[in-house]
Amino acid sequence: MTEQNDIKVSCVIPAFNAAGCVGRAIDSVLGQTLGVYEIIVVDDGSTDETGKVVQSYGEKVNYIRQENAGVSVARNTAIQAATGNWIAFLDADDQWLEQKNAIQTEIIKQNPDLRWCAANYIISKGGKRQILGNEELMRKALKGRSFYENYFVASTTGGCYAHTQTMMIRKDVFDEVGFFEPGKQRLEDLDVWWKIGYRYPKIGYTHEPLTIMHLEEHDPSLVYFRMQEKRGVEIRELATRHLPMAEQFGVSNVFKPFLAKQLKGRMRSMLFNGFGDDARDTVRRFKKLFPWYLRWGVLSLTVFPKLTSAGMRSISAGKRWLKLNRHVTRHYSQADVDKHVEK
Numbered sequence: 187m188t189e190q191n192d193i194k195v196s197c198v199i200p201a202f203n204a205a206g207c208v209g210r211a212i213d214s215v216l217g218q219t220l221g222v223y224e225i226i227v228v229d230d231g232s233t234d235e236t237g238k239v240v241q242s243y244g245e246k247v248n249y250i251r252q253e254n255a256g257v258s259v260a261r262n263t264a265i266q267a268a269t270g271n272w273i274a275f276l277d278a279d280d281q282w283l284e285q286k287n288a289i290q291t292e293i294i295k296q297n298p299d300l301r302w303c304a305a306n307y308i309i310s311k312g313g314k315r316q317i318l319g320n321e322e323l324m325r326k327a328l329k330g331r332s333f334y335e336n337y338f339v340a341s342t343t344g345g346c347y348a349h350t351q352t353m354m355i356r357k358d359v360f361d362e363v364g365f366f367e368p369g370k371q372r373l374e375d376l377d378v379w380w381k382i383g384y385r386y387p388k389i390g391y392t393h394e395p396l397t398i399m400h401l402e403e404h405d406p407s408l409v410y411f412r413m414q415e416k417r418g419v420e421i422r423e424l425a426t427r428h429l430p431m432a433e434q435f436g437v438s439n440v441f442k443p444f445l446a447k448q449l450k451g452r453m454r455s456m457l458f459n460g461f462g463d464d465a466r467d468t469v470r471r472f473k474k475l476f477p478w479y480l481r482w483g484v485l486s487l488t489v490f491p492k493l494t495s496a497g498m499r500s501i502s503a504g505k506r507w508l509k510l511n512r513h514v515t516r517h518y519s520q521a522d523v524d525k526h527v528e529k
Contacts (some may be wrong), residue, residue: 193291194223194268195354199259200215201227204278207234207400215283220288221269224248227278228260234411243346256275258374260365265360275356279400282351283308286396293332293390302355302382303390304348311401319347322395333390336403337383338444339435346389350375350401351397354390373420376437380428384435418452425449446475453484456496462491 196217203209208227227240231254240249252263265273272294276282290303306319324410327345328334338498340346357505363381364375383389425445432441449468456465469476469484487494 188396189301193272193294194270194427195272195274195291195508196264196268196357197222197225197274197420198261198264198268198275199225199227199276200230200234200264201232201240202254202257202260203232203234203236205232205239208278209238209239210279211276211401212240212247213278213296215285216243216246217284218282219284220275220291222287223409224268226250226264226267228252228264228267230254230260233414239470249372256369256371258370259368262365262368265357265365272354273357275350276397277351280351280365280432280477281398281400282452283396283398285394286352288394289392289394290390293392294354297333297388300388300390301359301386302353304346304354305352305392305396306347307349307352307395307399308395309401311482315398317395318349319393321393321395324391324440328391328393329339332392332528333388336385336387337379337389338440340389342440342447346391348391348395349399350377351399353379359479375425377424377428380424380441383442384431385439387437387440394521401434407484415488416455416459417461418449418456418468419464421448421452422468425472444477445472449475450480454497457487457491457494458502460491460495462494465491 199208199211199215204211212225212227215222227247227249229237229249237251240247248267250263250267252260261275274287274290284495286305290305290417291448292374293303306317306321306324309316309318324345327340327343334346335528336339337346337348341348343401359382363378363385366378370377375523382502425448428441429445449472453465453468456462456468466488467469469481472483
């Protein structure tokens with residue numbers, strides 16, 4: 187059990203050629219209303235001025251440099267070097283809002299049996315900021331609590347949007363579930379979250395967005411991996427590995443609906459981008475997760491994938507023009523979003 191006065195948060199930041207943004211990430215941690223125990227930045231073999239930027243913070247930041255090995259190994263290096271008993275994550279191109287550590291630490295104090303905690307977050311792209319989840323729906327789903335009883339159930343019902351930069355996890359949990367898989371560039375985080383969810387379904391959560399995920403940054407080295415994600419390559423591989431794990435832990439009843447939702451979202455992306463073969467492969471490989479009409483619909487739409495893609499893009503453009511998108515911006519004005527940032 188976590189003692190209320192024994193929460194020592196180590197913030198780990200993997201960085202690769204992040205000289206232009208890593209300072210913003212570090213500043214956002216240093217600017218917390220409740221300071222963290224330590225900040226660890228692992229420079230994953232950068233060839234730009236990343237090291238110089240990080241080292242300019244002196245003793246405020248523990249700087250570690252390693253040969254380029256990928257984000258998973260960089261995070262693992264930081265976790266192993268951490269001396270705190272809780273690990274909080276932040277990517278070099280993202281930032282925390284100033285109340286993040288205080289709010290999540292309080293959630294853990296209120297619920298000492300928790301092993302992990304997450305939060306809603308903001309996406310920043312093209313000069314606009316959007317809250318990812320509907321705060322009002324999340325508030326109702328939480329029912330006055332600061333946790334969800336089951337991560338998979340809450341995620342399936344849309345109440346638990348959790349991204350890496352919102353995660354705070356007890357360090358000893360990694361000894362049990364393992365670390366991030368080396369060599370993985372995409373979905374390496376989901377692999378770990380799902381493993382934690384099997385063992386510790388209860389997750390601390392707040393509907394209030396606590397971090398900003400910046401999508402403005404463009405890393406050319408990730409273009410290939412992002413395309414693979416749009417094709418659903420990683421999610422199919424991940425699903426194949428985790429289905430037997432969920433059965434082993436006796437949680438297939440909640441994991442399968444969760445996975446079906448994950449795969450349906452990816453299939454929409456496949457169809458939107460014209461990857462008909464990948465959509466067919468997904469629905470056939472995991473046919474037991476989907477009703478017959480969905481399988482039939484997807485297979486029908488992949489007969490002429492380019493036509494389907496063009497149609498979906500036209501519908502999407504029309505919705506944007508008519509402002510009919512069912513996105514969070516329908517619930518929140520820009521002023522509402524900015525209020526969170528300015529707190």
